[in-house]
Amino acid sequence: MIDIIKFNLNDKEISYTGSASARLLDFLRDEKKMTGTKCGCKEGECGACCVIIDGKTVNSCLVAMGSIHGASIITIEGYSKTERFETLSKAFESVSAIQCGFCMPGMLLSSECILDGNPKPSETIVREGLSGNLCRCTGYNSIVKAVLKASEKGGGLW
């Protein structure tokens, strides 16, 4: 039994003593007031809640607090302070890829993981990599374009 769950959140060490079965999504939004992580379904279907845990995107609505001991977590609040975010965000901006924006924190984190795993991805790889993130507004075309553009402009960032 772990009484204290320790993990790293956006480069800060956190000790958590609450319920181990609580959802990471609720911890982030309700306790930490980090509302950049969105909730679109609470069932692992939409990707609006995704965060990066140890380098991989995970839907935080399906993550129990008990399972993140020792993990390193990045949310949009942390990621948006990085140079990679700057580049990615500029690429999204250049094709007006953000409409209502509700999917976007998750979308940007998934895009980051695609580029992190493959700095020069093909269109198919990008589309597959975004398959867990629903967007009802854009039709995905502009998002895919933006990720490819970031990969082009990113010069050594990924």
Add this chain to the structure above:
Amino acid sequence: MNNISSSIPKIDHLEKANGSAIYVCDYDTDDMLHGRLLRSSIAKGIVRNVRIPELPDGYFYVDSTDIPGKNQVHMIQDDTPVFTNDVQFIGEPIGMLVGPDLKKVGSLLSETQVEYENLAPVFDARGSEDIFFDFNIEKGDVEAAFAHADRIIEGSFETGLQEHIYLETNGMIGKFQDGKMIIHGSLQCPYYVHGALVDATALTHENVIVKQDVTGGGFGGKEDFPSALACQVAIAAFKADGKSVRVVFEREEDIIATSKRHPSYCDYKLSVKDGKVTGMVSDIIVDAGAYTTMSMVVLQRATIGSSGVYNIENIKVRGRAPKTNTVPNGAFRGFGGPQVFFAIEMMMTHVAKELGVDSAEFKLKHIVQQGDLTSTSGKYHFPVPLKQMAAKVLKESDYFKKQKQYKNQTGRYRKGIGFSLVFHGAGFTGNGERDIIKAVAHLKKLKDGRVEILTANTDMGQGLATTFTKIVSKTLDLPPEKIIFSLPDTSRVPNSGPTVASRSIMVVGELLRRAAIRLKDEWIEGEEQLIEQRYEHPSFMIAFDAVNFKGDAYPTYSWQATVVETTIDTLTGGISIDNVWGSFDVGTPIDESIVIGQMEGGIIQSLGYAIMEKCTIYNGAINNKKLCDYIIPTAPDFPNMNVYLYVDEYPEGPFGAKGAGEMSHVGGAPAVLDAIQNALGTKLSKIPFMPEDVLDILREEKLDD
């Protein structure tokens, strides 16, 4: 292209990218109360008794007895109750439980019991005797056309429910303080909500304030529905001792209880003489659900659009919206258009097949031209560029060659290519702008030379904050940074009308342009100035008679030509989209990237509507209420889309712009179904068309062999 079209960074880009934008679900709720709605579990009956468990301190319940004003949500007609005692559909709100802890509210709700007197519900729209609306159009002499026809060809078409799945569910926060009711949340039409609140709360206009929060998608789903939720939250707020009451729906609740696209049943008869369609009789039924909400206007658009883009001289159309005991169907991008354009487009391909001619050529031979009469005997006042637009997509897709090549395939994978032509009437139907909306827009110049846009129009993702800013900035010759656009607040902005019907740019954008011209003329350095601009009805319009459906239903139209190429896997029934080509005329795009985004987003919704999104109702209960069984398109589902913008400038719109947002949802479904027809060598007439439907057809084909 006009240089206003070159794109600028969207003004709300960064806050949405970095997650700092505050949507209604993002407010700190530590000092708020949470509300959850008690919903009916039966489709029709009288509420006899509600047994609420004992409520802890700080928790309370509200229902129809707590409403100071009318127990009606003011929309077009006011038949939707705020809280019901006379249940008309499963999921209808009866009351609301409120308290400081959301989980506790949930558990109290699950212990609450409702006793009903059950009544017999009606679920089949075609069998319903309760008809909310019944519209008729007659033009020319249909009897004569049919009497002289070489052939009369019939067809019946069906379309299903479609759920909006805006990624942010509905939510509203309300607070009653110092005699004022302040409501904010996810919504498209602040003054619709305001009007409904005035009636339900019995407060004065000034004492009701509605503000839009950053809104995570609408597509029509936040046009009428938020008025109901706002009233419910307001009634609870009266009892909350000055605290805010918040309701944010879970996804399942949003799917069960909010409006959807009307399912439709359309029967057509076309008369043909010498290879040309001479007459049309159509019977359009859209299932309204339990209350009227937006059905009147959806049905108007459907009835008027049922002859599609074709010049058919003699027509007789009947459109009806029967009541059923299901969740009310309301506004959804395209607003009755996707249903009837699907029907007429398929019908035209069926007729072509019967006549043994190429369906694309057959369609092109019938399209309307400038000066022709519309279905309502109004006029197409402006050029109709469909021929050029069709030529573009037919050529780029190599349509004619492929279409022939794809006939009579036999292997496991069969390809198909399909084509559709559609329009969308820009703005409100008929005289709505002149007689009902009477839009007013303000421009306020501040002392420091910045200019604020004051309108009631909302940005729900479609980019209005940026496009309105561009219109004003360009007209005043000021950089966009000098223009202020805030989300609307009814205590600050005039009523420029709702954000619906692809009207915002064309109508309100033009008011802003005119206001900006005046401001430029009257500009006084260092002084505060306010310019008010009021709507003027275009003088060329033939007044619309909404009883007999005669006259100009719309000032102008946006046009779309679409080609879709598919591959069918005959083993699994899988339908994949290989390529999409779309040409769109929405007048001058106020921002090219934004318009392209609207076109792409709409196409993918219409492809989802056609081949993925299936929502069924059994005994009044929705079966597909989660995102795992109501499937919308994901990034790998569809390929890159080829979008071409054709510009025919509309002289009454700002810089030549007309309506854009909705049309792209109209053309995709008939094009993809036509492609599947091509692949399978058959005639199709219903959507959603799913893999199991492919397999059914192949089975029949085998039986026929």
